[in-house]
Amino acid sequence: MLPPSTAPLGVVESAFHRLVSRRARVRKVEPVGDAFRLVTLVGEDLEDRRWTPGDMIQIGFAGLAGRAYTPLSFDLRAGTTTFLGYVHGHGIASSWLASATIGEQLFLVGPRSALDLGAVNRPMIFFGDETSFGTAAAIRATPEGMRGVAFSFEVESEGASRIALERIGVTNGVTLTTREPQDRHLDRIESDLTRALGAAPQTRCVFTGKASSIQRLYKAVRRAGVPAKQVTNVAYWAPGRKGFSGVQR
Numbered sequence: 001m002l003p004p005s006t007a008p009l010g011v012v013e014s015a016f017h018r019l020v021s022r023r024a025r026v027r028k029v030e031p032v033g034d035a036f037r038l039v040t041l042v043g044e045d046l047e048d049r050r051w052t053p054g055d056m057i058q059i060g061f062a063g064l065a066g067r068a069y070t071p072l073s074f075d076l077r078a079g080t081t082t083f084l085g086y087v088h089g090h091g092i093a094s095s096w097l098a099s100a101t102i103g104e105q106l107f108l109v110g111p112r113s114a115l116d117l118g119a120v121n122r123p124m125i126f127f128g129d130e131t132s133f134g135t136a137a138a139i140r141a142t143p144e145g146m147r148g149v150a151f152s153f154e155v156e157s158e159g160a161s162r163i164a165l166e167r168i169g170v171t172n173g174v175t176l177t178t179r180e181p182q183d184r185h186l187d188r189i190e191s192d193l194t195r196a197l198g199a200a201p202q203t204r205c206v207f208t209g210k211a212s213s214i215q216r217l218y219k220a221v222r223r224a225g226v227p228a229k230q231v232t233n234v235a236y237w238a239p240g241r242k243g244f245s246g247v248q249r
């Protein structure tokens with residue numbers, strides 16, 4: 001597969017890229033097991049931008065819409081940002097992550113709004129999956145930090161996920177649940193969630209990751225009487241759908 005910098009751009013597309021995107025290059029790629037890459041980008045275009053924890057960046061791939069990633073940190077003075085990418089093995093960005101190399105040039109859009117983590121009161125329950133680990137780590141950069149946040153993740157591999165979460169400092173209050181056929185594991189997540197909300201009804205919910213899981217948990221908490229304004233949903237991917245860009249409701 002062609003990396004983003006060398007893939008040929010069409011005339012219209014290259015004009016688009018010049019207009020809206022920023023240039024950056026890969027400063028560091030750290031494999032965190034086989035399934036994750038901690039990627040740091042650097043570029044003058046990243047200096048003095050506005051970044052709110054939970055914002056996404058969208059990396060451009062020729063002929064395709066951008067692919068969204070969530071910086072877990074952004075140094076606006078140095079023009080560097082770091083995100084944790086999940087190598088799920090089914091898409092162009094995932095393949096790029098697996099072979100990303102230092103010095104590669106790329107185009108990106110953002111940071112742009114996806115989820116304002118700083119606006120979510122505590123206590124907070126944060127649900128997601130492997131694609132949400134970086135977002136979970138970005139909570140540290142909010143004024144209240146990690147205080148009063150409990151994390152629940154559905155994952156393929158508990159071992160690989162634990163290592164990745166430790167690497168980015170998401171270790172307290174973490175529950176990992178391994179995926180099961182027909183999403184049976186969601187029964188457990190759902191009952192833990194509704195029990196926690198029963199004990200602390202003011203808890204704010206942030207649901208990220210797989211669209212169908214978010215939908216199911218959203219319905220469950222609404223049935224349990226949690227007001228819609230207490231829940232923030234941002235789907236990060238759905239089976240068979242390419243290039244999700246983050247839809248909030």
Ligand SMILES: Cc1cc2nc3c(=O)[nH]c(=O)nc-3n(C[C@H](O)[C@H](O)[C@H](O)COP(=O)(O)OP(=O)(O)OC[C@H]3O[C@@H](n4cnc5c(N)ncnc54)[C@H](O)[C@@H]3O)c2cc1C
Pocket residue numbers: 056067068069070071083084085086087088090091092093094095114130131132134135234235236237238239240241242243244245246247
């Ligand atoms: C706001 C936002 C923030 C995000 N932040 C991050 C982040 O920080 N880190 C991160 O790793 N991802 C993040 N994602 C998810 C990431 O953008 C998607 O996984 C994206 O599909 C990857 O692009 P791709 O080219 O690899 O796959 P695509 O071309 O988009 O999709 C190809 C196929 O892969 C499938 N697929 C996509 N994701 C997964 C998955 N997780 N597991 C199994 N199959 C999958 C799709 O359903 C599709 O069938 C974010 C998404 C959004 C909307």
